[in-house]
Amino acid sequence: MRGLSHRLHRFDVKQMPYVLIAPFFILFAIFGLFPLIFNGVVALRTWRLDDPAQDGWAGLANFEKLLTDEDFWNALYNTFGIFVLSTVPQLFLALCVAFLLNRRLRGQTWFRVSMLLPYITPLTASTLVFLVVFGRDYGVANWVLSVFGMDDPIDWRAGKLQSWVAIATMVNWKWIGYNALLYLSAMQTIPRDIYEASALDGATSWKQLWRITVPMILPVVIFTVVLSTIGGLQLFTEPMLLDANPASASGGSNGEWQTIAQLIYKVGWKNLNLGYAAAMSWALFLIIVVVAVVNTLVTNRLGGGKR
Amino acid sequence: MTTTTDTHVAAPPGADPGQAPRHKVRPSMSGRAPQDTPAGKWTYILLGLTFLLSIYPIYWMFVIATSTDAALAEIPPKFLPGGEFARNLAEVFSLQDVYFAESLVNSVIVSTVITVSVLFFCSVAGFAFAKLRFRGSRILMVMVILTLTVPNQLGIVALYILMGYLPGEGGWNGSLLAVIVPGLVSAFGVFYMRQFILGAVPDELIESGRVDGATTMRIYWSIVLPAVRPALAVLGLLTFVGSWNDFQWPLITLGGTDYPTSMVALFDLASGNYVLYRRVLAGAFVATVPLIILLFVGGRQIVRGIMEGAVKS
Known part of the structure; x- marks a missing residue:
C-alpha cells in the first residue's frame, strides 16, 4: 500500500504538470500547427474539391500561376489600399481618443466601456448596417455629404476608391476604441514625475504629448501596428458583405474591392481549387511577415525621432 | 511581466475624485500628469461625440429593424424606431433556408x-x-x-x-x-x-x-x-x-x-435574390443583443x- 501511494505521489509531482499542459499542446498541434505545415504540402499539389481523382503533385505550378494571375495582383492592390486607408487614421484617431480619456474624468469607467461598443458588435452585423449607410440613393453617408453641400450622390460600390473608403470606415469604426484603450493603459503606466519635471522646464501639454507620452508608449504603438497589419491584410468579412450578392465573393462587379482573404475563399470554395488557394495563403503569410517587419521598423524610426 | 496598476484600471466611477494625488504642490495645470488633470469642457464634448459615433450604427440597426421598407427611403434618414420589430423578426424566423432560430x-x-x-x-x-x-x-x-x-x-x-x-x-x-x-x-x-x-x-x-x-x-x-x-x-x-x-x-x-452559427445565418439572410434590409437588420440586431448585454x-x-x-x- 505504501508503495502505491508513494508512486502516486511521484506521478503527481513529476508527471502531473505535463498532464495539465497536454490538452493545449495536443489540440494546438492538431488544429493549429499541422494545418499550417500541411498547407505547404497542399500548395504543391493540384487539390480539387470537385474532382479528387485529379489530385497529384503540381510542383511549383500553383506559385507560378500566382505570378501572372491578374486577380491576385488586383486583390493585393486592393488589400493594400484598404489597409492604408484603415490603419493610418485608425491608429492616429485612437491616439487622440486615448489622449482625451487620459484625464481625470467623471464617469471614467462608463466612457471606457462605451468605447468598446463597436468592438463587441459582431462584424457581420455592423457591416450589414454600413451596407445600408453607404447605399447610393438613400444611404445616410450620402445624406450627410449632401448636408455639407456635396449634392452628387456617391455610388460607393462603383469604384475602387469609394469602396475602399467605405470598407476602411467600417474597420476604423470597429477598432479605434479598442486601440484607444490599449494606448490609454500604456499612458497610465508613465511615471508621474516625468511630467512634473518637464512642466518645470515649461513644457506645454501639447509638447508633453509629443515629447513624453508618444515616445513612452511606443512599444504599445508598435504592438498595435503589428496587430492591425495582421488583421488588416486578412480583411474578409467587410469586403464579403459589401457585395450586392455576398455569396459570390467577387468584391464588386469588377473586383473593385476584392481582398486576398476573399480571393482565397473564392478560389478554394467557389472554384473548388484548394491547391491554388493554399499557395495564395502562403503568399499572404509571407506578405504579412514582410509588411509587419517593415511597419515595425518605420514606426520605431518615426517614434524614436520624436524623442 | 509588469504587474498592472489596478488602481488606474477599472476604478469604480465614484472613486475618481479620491484618486487624485494628495501632493498637489504646484497649482499650474501642466505640473500634473495628464491622468490627474481634470478634464475640461472640450474633452467631454469630443468624448461625447466619439460615443455618439460609436453607438449610432447600432442604434440605426435598431431603427431599421423596427421599421417598414419605406423607412429606408426616407430623406433625411428616419431617426426614431418604428413598431414593426415583432413582424420583421417573425419573418426572419420563418425564412426557410436561413435556419435563424437554430443558428x-x-x-x-x-x-x-x-x-x-x-x-x-x-x-x-x-x-x-x-x-x-x-x-x-x-x-x-x-x-x-x-x-x-x-x-x-x-x-x-x-x-x-x-x-x-x-x-x-x-x-x-x-x-x-x-x-x-x-x-x-x-x-x-x-x-x-x-x-x-x-x-x-x-x-x-x-x-x-x-x-x-x-x-x-x-x-x-x-x-x-x-x-x-x-x-x-x-x-x-x-x-x-x-x-x-x-x-x-x-x-x-x-x-x-x-x-449555421448566427453569423453564418446573417450572411445567408443578406445573400439571395430577395434581400430586405429591415429583415437583415432585425436578425443582426438579435445577434448583437447578447453581446451588448454582456458588455453592460x-x-x-x-x-x-x-x-x-x-x-x-
Whole structure:
C-alpha cells in the first residue's frame, strides 16, 4: 500500500504538470500547427474539391500561376489600399481618443466601456448596417455629404476608391476604441514625475504629448501596428458583405474591392481549387511577415525621432 | 511581466475624485500628469461625440429593424424606431433556408462550450506554467508565446481538408465539431492565466498545501481557482465575444448546411435574390443583443482584460 501511494505521489509531482499542459499542446498541434505545415504540402499539389481523382503533385505550378494571375495582383492592390486607408487614421484617431480619456474624468469607467461598443458588435452585423449607410440613393453617408453641400450622390460600390473608403470606415469604426484603450493603459503606466519635471522646464501639454507620452508608449504603438497589419491584410468579412450578392465573393462587379482573404475563399470554395488557394495563403503569410517587419521598423524610426 | 496598476484600471466611477494625488504642490495645470488633470469642457464634448459615433450604427440597426421598407427611403434618414420589430423578426424566423432560430441555439452552444473549455484548459496549463516545476517548462512557454503571433487563419485550407478526414460520416465539415474543437484551447488564454496566477497565488500557499498532502489537482481546486476568479471572468468574456463573432471559418465549414452559427445565418439572410434590409437588420440586431448585454454586465472586466493585455504584451 505504501508503495502505491508513494508512486502516486511521484506521478503527481513529476508527471502531473505535463498532464495539465497536454490538452493545449495536443489540440494546438492538431488544429493549429499541422494545418499550417500541411498547407505547404497542399500548395504543391493540384487539390480539387470537385474532382479528387485529379489530385497529384503540381510542383511549383500553383506559385507560378500566382505570378501572372491578374486577380491576385488586383486583390493585393486592393488589400493594400484598404489597409492604408484603415490603419493610418485608425491608429492616429485612437491616439487622440486615448489622449482625451487620459484625464481625470467623471464617469471614467462608463466612457471606457462605451468605447468598446463597436468592438463587441459582431462584424457581420455592423457591416450589414454600413451596407445600408453607404447605399447610393438613400444611404445616410450620402445624406450627410449632401448636408455639407456635396449634392452628387456617391455610388460607393462603383469604384475602387469609394469602396475602399467605405470598407476602411467600417474597420476604423470597429477598432479605434479598442486601440484607444490599449494606448490609454500604456499612458497610465508613465511615471508621474516625468511630467512634473518637464512642466518645470515649461513644457506645454501639447509638447508633453509629443515629447513624453508618444515616445513612452511606443512599444504599445508598435504592438498595435503589428496587430492591425495582421488583421488588416486578412480583411474578409467587410469586403464579403459589401457585395450586392455576398455569396459570390467577387468584391464588386469588377473586383473593385476584392481582398486576398476573399480571393482565397473564392478560389478554394467557389472554384473548388484548394491547391491554388493554399499557395495564395502562403503568399499572404509571407506578405504579412514582410509588411509587419517593415511597419515595425518605420514606426520605431518615426517614434524614436520624436524623442 | 509588469504587474498592472489596478488602481488606474477599472476604478469604480465614484472613486475618481479620491484618486487624485494628495501632493498637489504646484497649482499650474501642466505640473500634473495628464491622468490627474481634470478634464475640461472640450474633452467631454469630443468624448461625447466619439460615443455618439460609436453607438449610432447600432442604434440605426435598431431603427431599421423596427421599421417598414419605406423607412429606408426616407430623406433625411428616419431617426426614431418604428413598431414593426415583432413582424420583421417573425419573418426572419420563418425564412426557410436561413435556419435563424437554430443558428442562435448553435451559437450559444458553440460559444458556451468553447468558453468553458478555454477557461478550464487554460487555467490548468497556466497554473502548471506559473507554479509547478517541470523539465522544459521554459521552452514550452516560449512555444506558447510564439503561437500567439501566428495567424492560424493561414492554415485554413489545410484545416478544411483535415476536417474532411476526421472520423464520422463525411468528416467534421458541416458539423458544429469543426467549429468547436479547434477553439477549445487558446494560446492567449494560457499566457494570460499564467501571468495572472504568477502574481495572484503566493508560493507559500501552494507549499503549505503540499505539506498537508494535497494533490496537484486539489491545490488547483481549492487554492488556485478561488484566487483567479477575476481573471477567469475577463478571459471568459473575451472568449465568448470572440467565438460568438467568429465568421470566416464557420462560413467555410458550416456554410450551406442546416447547422449555421448566427453569423453564418446573417450572411445567408443578406445573400439571395430577395434581400430586405429591415429583415437583415432585425436578425443582426438579435445577434448583437447578447453581446451588448454582456458588455453592460461585464464591461468593466472586458476593459480591464484589454488594458492588462496591452501592458503585459
